[in-house]
Amino acid sequence: MKTIGFIGGMSWESSAQYYRIVNQEVRARLGGAHSAKSLMWSMDFGEIERLQHSGNWAALSDEMTHAAQNVERGGADFIVICTNTMHWMADEVAAAVSIPLLHIADPTATKIKGAGLTRIGLLGTAFTMEQDFYKGRLAQKFGLDVLVPDDEDRKTVHRIIYTELVAGRIEDASREAYRAVIRRLVDNGAQAIVLGCTEIMLLISAADSPVPLFDTTEIHALAAVDFALA
Incomplete structure (x- = not known):
């Protein structure tokens, strides 16, 4: 099983749904006590929301590439960005790491x-x-x-x-x-x-x-x- 690298917290309300759905599905497919191998870098959405509404997408790109590099260093085999909006910088995130990005x-x-x-x-x-x-x-x-x-x-x-x-x-x-x-x-x-x-x-x-x-x-x-x- 590959390790999923979540970039979440945008907001944590939906990131929690990702965690629930992924683990329920792994258990359903593999049975027993199985769960997903994963790690999550979770943002402070208050900071992200402020940058979004001020139009500072360069700073947001820096935050996202930093998060992607952190989950790669943590042992993730691929990256899942747990938000649609922040796929705005999906290309920059993908270019910053050597592991795949699964685009939403x-x-x-x-x-x-x-x-x-x-x-x-x-x-x-x-x-x-x-x-x-x-x-x-x-x-x-x-x-x-x-x-x-x-x-x-x-x-x-x-x-x-x-x-x-x-x-x-x-x-x-x-x-x-x-x-x-x-x-x-x-x-x-x-x-x-x-x-x-x-x-x-x-x-x-x-x-x-x-x-x-x-x-x-x-x-x-x-x-x-x-x-x-x-």
Whole structure:
């Protein structure tokens, strides 16, 4: 079994889900008392969030490459970044180490394509929904047509992530707001919805959407198990 190197804490609410899903899946596949071999470098998300919203992506890149080098030195065989947004600097992270990086978008897109779908709605932080590092990978590498919410809906989705979900707050009103955003994406032609922020799975489930949901947290965690046991 390979050792998984998690870069987490962004936020720890979703990193805890990675740890749970990975270990439950290893136990299910191998039986008995088996669990995953892993280590985690966990960030202080307060510092990360401040740098994100001040636009200091150079400093964030330094933080991420430092974390990747630490998990490599700690004995990890590959790296899993437990957040969609911080894949903004995935290329820099991959270049800073000699072990593979398992990109969160790739197993997600593979699963979407495997379902025969081509047009998806993307929910995530404003950075993920608006910048090209994520949408562009889905479109250029996998040929997916990516829809994002309109400006007001993007603000709503982003606000709920940063003021509620990263703090572990689950509000019924916010679930209703996300349901409305999803309905509008579906009305615009989305065949499926990608939960492109690792905290959204804490709020939204399949029952909240009229079309299939692709939860990047679960998909990425299960892909990590596949890689670790291959």
